[in-house]
Amino acid sequence: MLENITQSFEVLCRVANDQQSLKPIENAIKCMDQYYDCIQFVKQDYIMKEIHFREQLQSRLIKHSSDINHISVYKDEVLSCGQEVYLFKQKQQYLITKSNLPIYSGIILSDGKVLLGGEEKVIHVYKQINNQYIETTQLRGFSRAISCIMKSQNEDYVGVSSLDGRITLYESESLNKMGAWMNVLGSLYSLSFSVDNNYLVAGSKKGIAIWEIKKTYNNNNPAELLQTLITKKKVRSVSFSRKQKLLAATHKKEILMYHYYKEDFKIYQKLLHHNEIVNCVSFGRDILVSGSDDATICLWSCSIKGFWICYQVVQMNCCINSIALNSKQTDIYFDCYDTVIHYYQI
Template sequence: MFNPKPLENLSDYQCFLNHCMPICAVNLQPGLTSDQRFACKNCIELTHLNVSPLNKIIETIEKPIKQKLNQYEEIITPHLNLLKQFYGNISLMESIILQQLDQLTNLVNNWINSIKQKGEQIARYNFFNQLDLLINNQQVANEIEEKTSDFELMTINKAQSIKLNSYLDPFKSFQGYSNLQNILKQIIGSQNEVNLKECHEFQQQKQQQSISQQIKQPLMSEFLQQYNQQIQSYPLLKESNLGSSFSYQIIPKLTYEQGELCQALAINYNNTLIAIASECNINILTINQSLNQLEEPKLLQSLERNHKNHVTTLNFFKKASQMLNSLISGSLDSTIVIWTPDQQFKKWNALFKLKNHTYAINCLLISQSSEDCIVSGSADKTIKFWSMTNFNYWSCSQTIQEHTSYVYGLSINDQGNKLLSCGNDNLILIISRSHQEQWQVKQKIHNGGISISFITDNIFACSSLEGTSLIFYYMDQENGIYIQSNQFQIQTGGKGNANYFPLQYNKSKNILLSKNGHYVNLIKSPTNPPIDDNKVILEQAIFFIQNMIFGTMSDDGALLVTWDSKSSEVQFRKYKQKL
C-alpha cells in the first residue's frame, strides 16, 4: 500500500566531480557535505574511493521504514476497508437519491402531460356535431362537458398529488420540502370542488338527451375506475399458456461469493471468462466452458486502482482481432478504461483511459459489426462515439447533445449503422450513421424509458422509466419512421427501476431479458409486426427476495449470470430446452 519515498529526487543530484553521469554510489566518510556524498562510475575509477552502492544504501535506509509501514498497514487496513464500505454506501445512497429525484421529475412531467393532453382532447371537436348542437339550441350539453372536464381535472390533480407525496416522503428533512408541499396545496386548493352527486346528475341528463351523432364519453364511474388503474390501462404481459419450452436452471455449486456491490457483469465470446464489477474494482473469473457444476469459478485477477467510483458498465471485445478478450469498463467517476490481456488471457492491464465525459457513465456498448466503434451514454446528457485512430489509440470522434437529462440506455443494430438511446428526459433518439461515418439524429420519440434494445432493425423495445411496463415500436415501411405499438404491464413484485441492468435481446434464442423489480423476466418477443398480445409472452420469471439485481446473458443464450444483494453472490443459470 505504502512504499518508502525520499523527499529528495536523487536523480537531480550530480557526482562530486560533476561528470554529468548517473550517480551509483555513496561516500560514507564522516564530515562531508551533501554535494560531496555521491559518486558515479568515473569518480570511482579515477579516485578509487571506498564507496558503497547507492541501491544498497537505499535498501538499508528503507528497511526499518518498511517495517514501520507494514505495522501501520496492519492497523489501518480494517479501518480502510470499513471506510471503503462507508464510501460505497454513500455512493449507493447518492445513486438511489438521484434515481428518486429522477422519478419525481418524471412524475411531474407526466402530470403536466396529462393536463395538456386533456386540453388537446377538449380542443378537438367535430364541426357538424357542434353545428347540430347550435341549430338545436342544446347548450346544456356543453355545460355538462365543462363540469365533467372540471371533475376530471380535479381527479387527476388529487391522484397525482397523492402519488407525488409518496415519492416526496424520503425528502422531508431536505430544505425546500415545505415549499413543494405549499405548491401542491395551492394546486389542489385552486381547483374548484365539483360535487360528485352533481356530476352524476349531469351524466344522467347527458344520457337522457338524444343528440344527433353525439361524441361518446365514459361515465364518471368508469372514469374513476380507469384512473384508479393509473389513468391508462395496458394489457398485462401474458404467461406462456402451454408452459415454457425452456428454462434457465440455477447451477447450485457454480457460484462466486462477493459481498461488495456488483452493478455490472460481462461474459466473453466463448463463455470462459466473466468480468464482475466489485464497487470500484473488477474481478476477472474463469469458468469451464461446459459449465460443469463441480468446478467453481476461479479468480484470475482483480483490476484495481483505476476507477475512483463504482463501475457501472462492462463489455468484452468478442471479434477475432487484436482486441479479442479486451475489456472496457465505465464508472460513476465519468471515466472509461480499456483493459488488454496478455497472450494467455490471464492478466489484464489498463491500456487506455478515456476522460471526455464530465459525469457518470450510465451505459456503454461496442459495435458488434466490426468493433471499431464504442458508444457511451452519460449523466452529463451526452452520447459520445469513440474510434480507434491510425496510431492504435481510442479518441472521441463525435458527441451528440440532444438529450436534456441523463442518458440511461443504448442499443445498436447488427449492422452497426443505427443507434437507439433513451434517457431521463423521457426521450428516445433514433440515430443513423452516414457514409461519411458521421452519426445524425433521424427521429425523436417523446415516450422513452430507462432501458432500450433492438429486436430487429424494424422492431425495438423500451422499458418505462418506472420499469413496470414494456413499450414496443415498429418501423413504418413507407416513411421509415418508428411508431409505437403495444405497451405491456409487467408484474414486478416491487419497484421496477432497472438502471445498470439493461434490456438485452438474444437473437439465437429469441429471448428479451428484462429486469423488473424483484423479477428477472425472460420474454418471447415478436420479430415482425404486428405486435399483438399473442406474440409477447412471458416464458420465465425468476424471483429474487430483494430488488437490487444486476446481470447479463451470454451471446449464445446458454448462460444467465446474476448478482443480487440478498445472496451477495454471483449465480449461474444454464439454458435447458424442455422436451
C-alpha cells in the same frame, strides 16, 4: 375441437413443468397459433400463465466485497463491475481493478481489451499482460459519471454515454475518437446498436432517442438524430433485437416495443407482466429477457402472429439490476444489488 385443444395445451404445460423443458410449451404455442382466430381468448389465458420451474439458480463465481453494478458477457467470458471488477474466463478469475469509486459499466472487446467507466468520469482501458490485467491507457473528456459503455454488434464502434447527456463514439480497434454530441433528452442511462450497425438508440431521463451513424462525416459529428419519443418517466434500459427491426425499452413497469424503421415511431405492443419498475432488458437471438424491482426475470418469445409473450418467470428474492446473455443463449447472468453474480440456465 376447442375443448380438445384446451386440454392438450394443459397437458403440455404440465409436461413442461415436469421435464424442466420449454419445448412442450413451444409446441403448445404453435398449436394455439394454428387456431388463432377461434381460440385467441383461451390462448392468451394460458400463455400469460406463469410456469414456475424448480430453482436452478447457482452462485459459481466469486463474491464481490461490495454491490455489483453491471454485468457484461462476451462469448463465455463474464465481466462484473462494482468497486471491484472481476473477469471470469476459461475457468479462471482475474481481478481487473479495485476502485475507490463505483464502476457503472464495462465491456470486453474481441481483441481482449477491457473498457471500464463510472463515477471517476474516465474510461480505463486494460490489457492482459503476463497473466494479469494492466491499465494501458485512459479515455478522458467526460464532465459527469459514465453510465454506459456499449459496442456495436459488428464491433466497429464503441459508444459511451454519461449522465451529462453526452454520447461519445470511438473506433473499437484503435479507440480513436470519432466524435461526440449532446442528447436532447437529458441524462443517459443505456445504449444499444442496431443489428446492421447503422443506428444507435439511447434510454434517457426524458425518453428515447435514435441516431443514424454516418459513414462519412465532418465537423466531429458522426451521427444524425432521426427520432425522439418523450416519456413520462426515465427510460432505464434499451435494446435492439438481433433479427427483426425491433426496439425494446423499459418504462416504469412496462416494456415498450417499437418497429424502429417506421417513420411514425409508435409503440406497437406493451409487455405487461412485472409488478415493479423494470430495470433492464436484453434481446437474445430468439428471446427477450427483462429484470425488475419485483425480484423476477421474465423470458419472452415472439409468436407466429408477431406478438411477444411471457413464457417463463424466474423468481428471485431481491431486485434485478442488470442482465446479460451468453453467446450460446444457454445462460443468463445477472446481479441483484448484492455481491454475487447469479446465473440461470435456460
